[in-house]
Amino acid sequence: MMIDQGTVDRVVETSQAQIVDVVSEFVTLRKRGINYLGNCPFHNEKTPSFTVSPHKGIYKCFGCGKGGNAVNFLMDVEQISFIEAIKQLGKKFHIHIEEVELSPEQKQVKNDRESMMAVSGFAQKYFTNQLLKSDEGRSVGLSYLRSRGFRDDIIQKFDLGYSPEAKSALTDEALKNSFKLEFLEKTGLSIVRDNYKADRFRGRVIFPIHSISGKPTAFGGRILKNDKKTAKYLNSPESEIYHKSRILYGIYHAKTEITKKDRCYLVEGYTDVISFHQAGITNVVASSGTALTVDQIRLVARFTPNITIIYDGDPAGIKASLRGIDLVLEQGMNVKVMLLPEGEDPDSFSKSRNAEELHAYIEKHEGDFIKFKTGLLLKDAENDPVKRAGLLQDIVKTISVIPDAIVRGEYVKECSALLNVREQVLYNEIGKLTKKSKEEQYKSKAPSNDIPIEIQEQMAAASFAPQSLYEEEEKELIRFIIKYADLNLVSVEEGEEEVEKMTVGDYILMQLNEDELEFENPLYNKIFKLYQENKDNQGFQAVKFFVSNMDKSVNQLATDLLSREHALSKIHERFGATDLEENTRLDILVPKVVNELKLKKVKALIEKYRKDLKVAEQAKDGDKMMEIMQTMVTLQQLQALLSKELGNRAIV
Structure with a gap:
């Protein structure tokens, strides 16, 4: 079963209307004007910058930038999924969560996934029970962990376990408890070949790998025998519920403290994370010996933009990791690096220091990447x-x-x-x-010099210009769509004829589609297409649709654009709107911004053809020169027309 869209919409709408009630369970709010103010729960601050707007149904922190609707708030503050937030809010506001029947294919995928999660949960409990209660587990597994200096409370915190030496102890126990061999094999807990079946992790200390919500989805196992032919560490294979490139060991235990401290420490292995926790530092995760991936970096970025990578004193190992870590910078993270003394690793180093000493050492020795x-x-x-x-x-x-x-x-x-x-x-x-x-x-988007192209198509293909060139106009048009799409542009008279009224959204849609223009900013383009696809739906309201959108990037941008009373931009000042309410000048402002965008596109094309003309002149290609000059004449005429429009009052 899954939650139907109608139920989701009712929960989102109700929680938006009651957003003060939702937020006040976590933040002490006081009324200031039409809004509410409090200290942000996502970062430490002395002066309140966290604002809740009940009439807009959104929250925004002007300190750390967090913002969204009530669903976003609950997801961020409690670190839960969208569906979990919907269910929690539904319970709070006494809304029955209506679930819909899945297709046979959807049921199969859902059932398989749930079965795999169930068998992983069973295995974790089995391993832990073996470690703490069986004679073999206590004498072999528990004694090893204690010899490594791990306290019992830390062992229990991370659900550490032990897999017996017996060939198929876990497999047999799971089958007795009605779990299917199919899912034991799919999760990698059992190795199955014809009539042969065996436990993958037998004779190993077990480190469960938890999902971000705390459910065990995979395992790492360390062998305790000195056997050079056997891998020291063994991990679960990739499965429907476990993708090693998308998870970090310890993220479940670290996420709250990462948000609170606004920093994440990245180490290499399971015991590094556990030892840091035992020393009192809990905002730490591990890549588990694999090269960092973009998904792992983005997982950290959900909680903080600041990351410190801690290396042991092995230069060869560090060099092997450098190329992958460039991805961290590419994702816009603030990266620091710390090299431990030779012969030390995070596990050994943290065992001889408490949290205060560790923090002091890191702050003194970490440097930019x-x-x-x-x-x-x-x-x-x-x-x-x-x-x-x-x-x-x-x-x-x-x-x-x-x-x-x-x-x-x-x-x-x-x-x-x-x-x-x-x-x-x-x-x-x-x-x-x-x-x-x-x-x-932009290679695939660039216009061909060998095929005649209409000016409108050339404008649409003007992607060779830097994206920032159009940022101001594009952002304004998206703000107009989100905030005013449903409003009519004020119709005015041209002589004796009255022009037909048109909504702001339809006008922008018509103007851009006529010239086959797209937004250079991918997020703006996504919002534009979402508006185009949904505007004719019954009961569609742009503000509500975008602020409540399931796509977090969409609702956060909408929230950001709506979370402040509009400060007049340079565009508005150029168009003489400095002392008038924005919504009374939409008939002027919207066409002006559209024409500004078009004019910039045309100027970019003219500049391109100027360069092409020089190339043709050097090649003494007379036909090409003539073709380019004819195109430039057309573009210059269009430039003059747009410039004239921008100099006059726009009539819609």
């Missing part, structure tokens, strides 16, 4: 010019992926000093890499 990487590679390069050139290319490539220009600039300064290379040289190299990346990104 680029500086660390430069210093590490510089040792190998020494005075070899070829190696130094390779190092420079490596560092520049890393810097070029950083999305924030200010952060990128700071790293350029550091690298310039460390490598004794002028900043301009670094910027030139970054520029080349960025240009190459954009050319590859």
Whole structure:
């Protein structure tokens, strides 16, 4: 069964109307004007910047940027899924959660997944029970963990366990309890070949791998025998419920403290995480010996943008990890790195220190990732010019992926000093890499010089221009759609004829579709298409639709654009709206912004054809020159027309 959309809509609508009631269970709010104010639950602050707007049904923190509707709030504050939040709010507001019947295929997938989750839950309890209560488990598994210095409370906190030496002890016990061999095999708990069946983890100490909601979905097992032919650690294989590239060991136990401390410590192994917890530092997760993935980085980013990667003193291992960790910077994370003393790892290092001493050591020795990487590679390069050139290319490539220009600039300064290379040289190299990346990104969209294209199609294909060029106009149009899509533009008279009324949303839709224009910003484009697809649905209201949207990126942008009383932008000031209410000037503002966007697109095309003309002149290609000049004349006429429109009052 699943929750039907009608029930979801009722819960979202009710919780939006009662958002103050929802939030006040977690935050002390006091009324200020039409809104409510309190201290943000997502970051530490002394001056309240967390605002709840009951008439808009949204919340927004102007300190950390968190925002959304009541469902988003509950998901973030309690770290639960969308469905769990809907069920919890439904219970709170006495809304019966209506569930709908699944198709046979959906039922099969759902049943298989639930069966796999159930057998994993059974296995975790079995392993833990074996560790704590069986003679073999206590004498072998528990004694090993205690010899590693782990306290009993920490062993229980992480649900550690033991798998007996017997060939199929877990498998046989699971079958006795009516679990199917099919799901024991699918989860990787049992190895099955014809009539042969055996436990994958037999004779090992077990480390359950929990999902973000705390359910065991996979296991890691450490062998206790000295057998060189057998892997020291063995992990569950990929399955329907476990994807190692999407989870981090310890995230369930760490997520609350990561949010509270606004920082995540990343280590390598299971025992590193456990030892840090025992020392009193709980905002720590492990990659479990695998290279970092984008999904893992984004998992951390859900709770904090700040991450410190802690390495043991193994330079070879660190170098092997450098390329993968560039992804962290590419995702816009603030990265610091700390190298432990030679011969130490996070497990051993944390055992001799308490939380205060560990924090003090980390704060003193952690450094920014680029500086660390430069210093590490510089040792190998020494005075070899070829190696130094390779190092420079490596560092520049890393810097070029950083999305924030200010952060990128700071790293350029550091690298310039460390490598004794002028900043301009670094910027030139970054520029080349960025240009190459954009050319590859836009290659498929670029217009062909061999095929005649209408001016409207050329405008739509003007993706070679930087996305930031159109950001201001695109963002304004999306704000107009979210906030005013359902309102009519004020109709005015042209002589004796009255122009037919049109909504703001329909006008923007018509104007952009006529010229086959799309938003360069992917999120703006998604919102535009969602509006186009849903605007004719019965009862559609743009504000409600976007603020309540299940897509978090959509509802958060909508919340952000609606969470403040509109401050007039430079666009509005240019159009003479400085002293008038925005919603009384939509007939002027909306067409003006549309025309500004079109004008920028046309100017970008003209600039492109100017460059193409120079190339044709150098090649002495007369036919090509004539074709380009004719196109430019048409574009310049369109530019003049748009400029004239922008200089006059727009009539809709």
